[in-house]
Amino acid sequence: MSDPAGELHEIAFILNGETVSAAVSARMHLGDFIREVMGKTGTHIGCEHGVCGACNVTIDGRSVRSCLMLAVQADGTHVETIEGLTQSGIIADLQQEFVARNALQCGYCTPGILATAAEMLNGPSLSRENIREALSGNFCRCTGYHAIVDAIEAVMARRVEAAS
Amino acid sequence: MTETRGMIGARLPRPEARRFVAGNGRYTDDIAIGGVGQVAFLRSPHAHARIASIDVSVAKASPGVIAVVTADDLAAICTPWQTKLAMLPSHISPEQFPLARGEATWQGEAVVAVVAESRAQAEDAIELIGVAWAELPAIGSIDAAAATDAAKVSTQLAGNLGLDHVFKAGDPGTAFEQAHVVVEHEFSFGRQTGVTLEPRAIIADFDARTRKLTVQHSHQVPNQMREIFAAQFGLSFSDVHVITPDVGGAFGMKLSAYPDEMAVAAIAILLGRPVKFVADRLESFVSDVHAREARVKSRLAVDGDGHLLAMDVAVLSGMGAYSSYPRGSLGEGLQAVHMSAAAYRLPIFNGTLRSYFQNKVPSGVLRAVGQPIATTVTEQLLDLAARKLDIDPADIRRRNYAASDEKNTRSAAGTVLSQLSLDRCHDKLLELMDYEALRRDQAELRQQGIYRGIGLAAFIEQTGVGPALYGSQQVRVSAHESCRLSLEASGGIRCATSITDQGQGTMTALRQIVGETLGVDIGAVEIVCGDTTSAPFGGGAWASRGTALGGEAALRAARKLRGSILAIAGSILQAQPHELRIEAGKIVNAAGMPQLSIADVAARAHYQSHTLPLDDLPPLEFAETYAPRDLPYFVSNGIQAAHVEVDAGLGAIRILGFWVVDDCGTVINPLLVDEQIRGGVVQGIGAALYEQCIYNEDAQLENGTLADYLVPMASEMPDIHVAHVETPISATTLGARGVGEAGAVAAAAAIWTAVNDALSPFGAVVTQQPITPEHVLDCIDQAKS
Numbered sequence: 001m002s003d004p005a006g007e008l009h010e011i012a013f014i015l016n017g018e019t020v021s022a023a024v025s026a027r028m029h030l031g032d033f034i035r036e037v038m039g040k041t042g043t044h045i046g047c048e049h050g051v052c053g054a055c056n057v058t059i060d061g062r063s064v065r066s067c068l069m070l071a072v073q074a075d076g077t078h079v080e081t082i083e084g085l086t087q088s089g090i091i092a093d094l095q096q097e098f099v100a101r102n103a104l105q106c107g108y109c110t111p112g113i114l115a116t117a118a119e120m121l122n123g124p125s126l127s128r129e130n131i132r133e134a135l136s137g138n139f140c141r142c143t144g145y146h147a148i149v150d151a152i153e154a155v156m157a158r159r160v161e162a163a164s
Numbered sequence: 165m166t167e168t169r170g171m172i173g174a175r176l177p178r179p180e181a182r183r184f185v186a187g188n189g190r191y192t193d194d195i196a197i198g199g200v201g202q203v204a205f206l207r208s209p210h211a212h213a214r215i216a217s218i219d220v221s222v223a224k225a226s227p228g229v230i231a232v233v234t235a236d237d238l239a240a241i242c243t244p245w246q247t248k249l250a251m252l253p254s255h256i257s258p259e260q261f262p263l264a265r266g267e268a269t270w271q272g273e274a275v276v277a278v279v280a281e282s283r284a285q286a287e288d289a290i291e292l293i294g295v296a297w298a299e300l301p302a303i304g305s306i307d308a309a310a311a312t313d314a315a316k317v318s319t320q321l322a323g324n325l326g327l328d329h330v331f332k333a334g335d336p337g338t339a340f341e342q343a344h345v346v347v348e349h350e351f352s353f354g355r356q357t358g359v360t361l362e363p364r365a366i367i368a369d370f371d372a373r374t375r376k377l378t379v380q381h382s383h384q385v386p387n388q389m390r391e392i393f394a395a396q397f398g399l400s401f402s403d404v405h406v407i408t409p410d411v412g413g414a415f416g417m418k419l420s421a422y423p424d425e426m427a428v429a430a431i432a433i434l435l436g437r438p439v440k441f442v443a444d445r446l447e448s449f450v451s452d453v454h455a456r457e458a459r460v461k462s463r464l465a466v467d468g469d470g471h472l473l474a475m476d477v478a479v480l481s482g483m484g485a486y487s488s489y490p491r492g493s494l495g496e497g498l499q500a501v502h503m504s505a506a507a508y509r510l511p512i513f514n515g516t517l518r519s520y521f522q523n524k525v526p527s528g529v530l531r532a533v534g535q536p537i538a539t540t541v542t543e544q545l546l547d548l549a550a551r552k553l554d555i556d557p558a559d560i561r562r563r564n565y566a567a568s569d570e571k572n573t574r575s576a577a578g579t580v581l582s583q584l585s586l587d588r589c590h591d592k593l594l595e596l597m598d599y600e601a602l603r604r605d606q607a608e609l610r611q612q613g614i615y616r617g618i619g620l621a622a623f624i625e626q627t628g629v630g631p632a633l634y635g636s637q638q639v640r641v642s643a644h645e646s647c648r649l650s651l652e653a654s655g656g657i658r659c660a661t662s663i664t665d666q667g668q669g670t671m672t673a674l675r676q677i678v679g680e681t682l683g684v685d686i687g688a689v690e691i692v693c694g695d696t697t698s699a700p701f702g703g704g705a706w707a708s709r710g711t712a713l714g715g716e717a718a719l720r721a722a723r724k725l726r727g728s729i730l731a732i733a734g735s736i737l738q739a740q741p742h743e744l745r746i747e748a749g750k751i752v753n754a755a756g757m758p759q760l761s762i763a764d765v766a767a768r769a770h771y772q773s774h775t776l777p778l779d780d781l782p783p784l785e786f787a788e789t790y791a792p793r794d795l796p797y798f799v800s801n802g803i804q805a806a807h808v809e810v811d812a813g814l815g816a817i818r819i820l821g822f823w824v825v826d827d828c829g830t831v832i833n834p835l836l837v838d839e840q841i842r843g844g845v846v847q848g849i850g851a852a853l854y855e856q857c858i859y860n861e862d863a864q865l866e867n868g869t870l871a872d873y874l875v876p877m878a879s880e881m882p883d884i885h886v887a888h889v890e891t892p893i894s895a896t897t898l899g900a901r902g903v904g905e906a907g908a909v910a911a912a913a914a915i916w917t918a919v920n921d922a923l924s925p926f927g928a929v930v931t932q933q934p935i936t937p938e939h940v941l942d943c944i945d946q947a948k949s
Contacts, residue, residue: 027284041194042187044412046361047445051870054361082187095185099177102835105843106667107184108361108412114185128883136879139870141361141413142667144842144907145878 011075016040016084024071031055031066033074034081042082042111046139053138056112057081063119065137080118082111091118093158097151105142113138117152125160128153168748171680175835178672179687189410192365192382193442200367201230201279203428203441204286206293207450208268208275211302211523211863212317215266218276219294226292228285233277233431235265242396242430245421247487250638255327255494255519257487258320262427267300269318269485270523271864272450274424277431279439302523304863306459306482309520317485317521326483327494327519331501333576334512336465339474343465347548352932353537354856355457355482358530359875362412363443364452366425368432378405379429384414384664385704390696391640392421392490393429408694408704411666415847416529417452418666419706420488424451449868453493453528454857456933457482458500458537464545465512470553470560474512475576477504477541481519484526490639493527494519499534499626505542506579506624507586507801508564513576523863529706531847532905535625538577540913540933543621547917551924557917558599561622561803562590571894572795579624581799585891586622589803589825593620596887597805597823610925616820619806619918623910627708627828627902628798628893630791644791645714646700649678649721651729651784653770655749655763657684659721660692662702663714668904669836670710674718676832677898681722682729683746684762700787708902711832712798713790716896721788728782733765735778790896798893800901802826804845806914810922812944815937817853817919819882826906827889830899834888837903842884844907850876851908852915856934923947 012021015038024033034043034057043066046054050068057066058080085091094117097103104110113135120126120134131152132145140148183189220232238261247257264275276293280286301315308314309324317324340346365382377399383389386406394404411418428441443451459480465473481497501515550560565586566575573581593599599618606616634641648660659678665671671693675686693699703709726746733751734741743754750758751765766784773781792798807821824841831837854874858866867873892899912933919940920929928947932939 035193039196040187041191042189044189044191044362045193046363047870049445049869049871052361086186095182098185099181102177102181102669102839104181104184104667105669105839106360106362106411106413107181107189108191110184110189111187132878132881136877139359139361139875139877141359141415141847141875142843143839144844144846144884145881146842146884147839149878149883 009072011072013074013076014078016080016087026070026072028071029067030069030071030074033071034066040081040083044108044111051139053116054109054112056115058115058118061119061122063116082114085114085118094121094151094155097155101147101151103143103147103151109138109140113140113148120152121156121159125156168679168683168685171676172830172832174676174833176672176676176686176833177835178669180671191362191410191412192367192380195367195380195409197367197369197438199437201435201437201439202283202286203277203279203431203439204283204290205274205424206276206290207447208264208271208273210268210297210299211271212300213268214298214300215264215268215275216296216298220276223278223289223292226285226289228281229289230279230281231435232289233279233434235261235263237434238262238427238430241433242426245396245489247489247492249492251636252327252494255487258318260423260486260489262423262430267319270525272447272525274427277427279431279435302863304522304524304859304861306480306520309522317523321521324521325518326487326521327517329498329517331515331578336474336476336512336514339512340465343473344468345466345549345552346463347545347552348463349544349548350931351460351541353456353458354933355454356530356851356855357449357452357454357857358415358417360413360415360417363445363448364418364422364425365442366428367438367440368429369438370432370436372436375399376403376405377429377433380407380409382411382418383408384418384666384706386664386694386696387701387704388641389421396426397430397433406696408664414666414705415531416533416706419491419529420453421490422451445870446868449873450525450865453488454484454525455496455527455530456537456851457527458497460500460537460541462541462545464549466549466553470550470555470563472505472508472510472564475505475510477501477515479517481517482522482524482527483519484522484524486526488526488528490641491529491634495529496527496534500537502577502579503535503538503624504577506538506575506577507566507622509566510576515577524859531844532908535905535909536848536851536912539621539623539910540916543913543917544920547920557620558594561620562587565590580796581624582795583891583893584801585827585889586801588889589801589827590622592887592889593803593805593823593825596825596885597821602807615810615812615922615925617808617810617918617920617922619914619916619921620803621910621913621917622803623801625708625800625902625906625909626797627800628712628792629707629709630796632796642701642703644702644789645709645717646702646787646789647714647717647721648700648785648787649718649725651725651766651769653766655761655766657682657689658692659689659718660699661714661718662700662704663710664694664704666705668705668710668840669833670714673711673715673832673836677715677718678722681719682726684749688749708904712900712902715832715900716898717788717790719898720790721786724786728784729762729765731782732769732776733760735776736760736768792895795895798895798901800826800828800903800906802906804910804914806918808915808918808922810919810940815940817935817940819849822882822884824884824886824907825889826886826903827891828903828906829890829892829901831888831890832900838886840903841886841907844905845884845911846876846881848908848911849881849915851933852912853934
């Protein structure tokens with residue numbers, strides 16, 4: 001019988017600032033590609049149904065669930081994982097705030113939450129309630145979300161102040 | 165230079181958090197091992213079936229497949245296990261194998277394992293396995309299990325009743341006859357599961373030359389698993405090495421010896437190569453332990469002043485197909501009975517428990533085990549009594565709190581209490597939430613057809629559980645905690661601890677305790693944990709014990725090590741050790757002048773001790789072990805309050821505010837403690853309003869994905885305000901009680917009482933959890949008709 005993995009497809013995209021090219025099976029999702037092929041283990045797999053947000057990365061600046069996107073669909077895009085977001089320093093203030101407020105416990109959901117928050121911080125300033133709304137695609141089992149909302153709110157306020 | 169005095173009680177961030185925010189966590193699935201075989205399981209599609217035959221011939225030839233393994237293949241490697249609790253001899257569980265042997269007893273039980281080069285290939289091969297099933301009657305509900313003519317959950321069982329337990333204190337008959345008010349209520353608690361975001365994961369490797377098994381495991385208790393692997397595989401204790409790397413949440417769910425994980429370790433031995441299994445979310449729902457399924461009938465007798473006279477609690481508990489190994493599945497029901505009214509003075513109590521096997525996922529430990537049930541039942545009955553007597557719900561609690569000053573008393577249901585502060589917590593909570601103002605607003609808004617409720621739930625949390633629990637059950641679960649503390653040659657401090665950390669922050673609490681005692685920055689304290697080779701033997705993380713017990717061991721070791729450091733420094737400085745102290749890593753003399761660094765002392769002691777004017781070099785390493793002896797466990801206490809709004813037309817419940825006042829004794833780090841409490845509260849809110857494992861009549865789980873099983877997300881959760889009362893426990897030098905379960909113990913109860921408070925104008929009372937909008941509307945309709 002034939003291999004259910006089927007034929008391979010050539011893809012190329014920018015991952016954390018570096019060009020990657022690979023031949024992947026059509027069924028491999030981007031999260032598995034990032035972790036298993038590229039070895040970037042900061043992206044975590046939580047539900048593989050697009051609910052928990054643990055696998056969120058940014059693609060062309062928007063936060064995306066890497067478990068709901070096939071690796072072949074990433075062809076030609078700019079993908080940033082937590083490793084890239086960290087290295088570029090663009091969320092250094094947010095990461096510092098998460099640490100200072102203990103806005104994480106086991107840390108498993110944290111990279112996905114930071115990817116969501118990174119997109120949030122690029123947009124208009126949000127109320128506390130709207131931050132909660134925007135975070136509602138990220139499941140955290142350990143914290144009560146309270147400190148996470150505090151951290152995002154504080155960084156948002158600081159950035160608005162710095163911009164004005 | 166950092167201030168090292170006053171470190172205990174400081175809001176210090178966790179050093180490891182920097183790693184996590186950078187994506188540098190190292191969870192089990194992140195560990196790269198060359199040549200690792202990926203394991204996937206064929207799981208039973210039936211809740212109960214005989215396995216007539218298994219054909220694996222086609223699967224074996226599937227691309228990438230290394231091996232296809234059945235129960236028979238593992239029989240030579242792994243002996244079956246059986247959960248037995250010595251103090252409860254009538255409770256036995258079927259013998260359990262790593263893979264189902266001859267009979268599957270729940271939908272999701274692992275039956276065949278495939279090892280392949282990739283997980284995808286292993287899953288492909290599973291599709292090619294032929295199993296001839298002969299379906300057997302499936303028992304899903306507690307009622308079905310309890311029916312007189314019920315089919316048996318397992319052919320190994322004589323019947324479905326797993327435990328029949330009675331606890332009486334006093335004679336309830338007369339109290340109920342003579343009471344001013346008697347209230348009754350029935351409760352139904354839905355099944356939940358842990359939903360740790362990191363699923364269960366295990367990598368096992370067996371070196372056939374040395375016959376050593378190495379297991380990297382997303383688990384809470386590495387020493388317990390070493391014990392079990394050694395016993396079931398016939399290996400010596402020293403030939404099993406268990407490592408728990410970063411663990412992405414546990415909540416008690418990662419305390420069991422799971423059969424599929426036993427299978428993975430056994431397969432490593434069978435094949436003599438490394439193999440790995442990571443549960444996906446679908447299989448997490450049908451293989452992680454479930455919890456909470458219970459029905460409770462209860463009544464409470466109260467005098468005319470609202471004083472409690474007697475309480476009756478009858479609990480029916482659903483255990484699933486096996487009693488989880490090795491701790492059993494009885495804790496939920498037992499705690500539901502014995503934690504009833506623990507926070508209150510009550511002279512007469514009558515509790516009964518009947519726990520039943522079912523063809524469902526085995527139940528097990530989930531944060532706060534049974535205590536949320538006991539708290540919900542108690543608090544709801546109190547509110548019903550208050551309403552009948554027209555006493556304010558806050559007042560009836562204030563009149564009944566258990567005595568605060570006594571050192572070692574028992575509640576009516578048998579819970580050991582010690583040095584409580586319920587009255588002080590109560591007063592602080594009412595002030596924090598501005599109770600009076602909320603009640604005034606509530607009354608005004610009711611006139612406008614807006615139904616808001618204020619719910620209170622006082623609680624006792626069992627923490628710091630010691631050896632009396634599992635030791636007397638002859639279950640080989642360690643309940644002491646150990647610390648091996650050493651002065652390194654570099655001047656750093658190495659703290660090897662038996663405690664494990666799945667995000668609680670216990671490692672930072674230990675750093676603070678050691679840092680303050682030795683006068684060094686927390687950055688100077690290296691923690692070694694979660695590894696049976698390099699960390700000392702002890703319990704690990706369960707029952708809110710880490711800081712309370714592991715912290716005490718660390719404190720005792722640190723005091724001794726400080727003695728050695730000062731003795732050496734004294735010899736160098738020609739000073740009396742007692743005149744010296746250590747501050748910010750420096751040895752300071754009587755005049756307050758820094759003389760030497762700890763690094764100087766370490767260098768002299770480790771490299772040039774011949775130059776020290778001492779007869780003997782004092783020890784540079786101390787090992788201390790601590791287990792509570794005078795108390796079976798510590799108790800924490802506190803009170804929570806929820807403010808909710810119920811939409812009487814839609815049945816929807818919105819949480820407007822949440823407050824907690826908690827007394828966990830000495831607070832080592834409020835930053836850690838507050839998030840522990842808030843996380844527990846959100847889990848309790850999830851229990852009250854969203855979470856349930858839904859089974860159909862054939863005992864098939866109908867909501868096995870995160871799209872169908874609702875968990876609390878940020879948008880539905882309120883801000884959670886936390887305050888503390890500190891009553892150090894006198895049993896230890898440190899004074900810390902546990903706090904890990906505090907939030908979960910009472911949050912659901914606060915939601916229940918708040919919702920029922922909101923519904924009181926309708927005369928409606930909710931009776932089941934989760935409190936869905938449909939249930940709210942049904943209750944309103946019922947009250948109207």
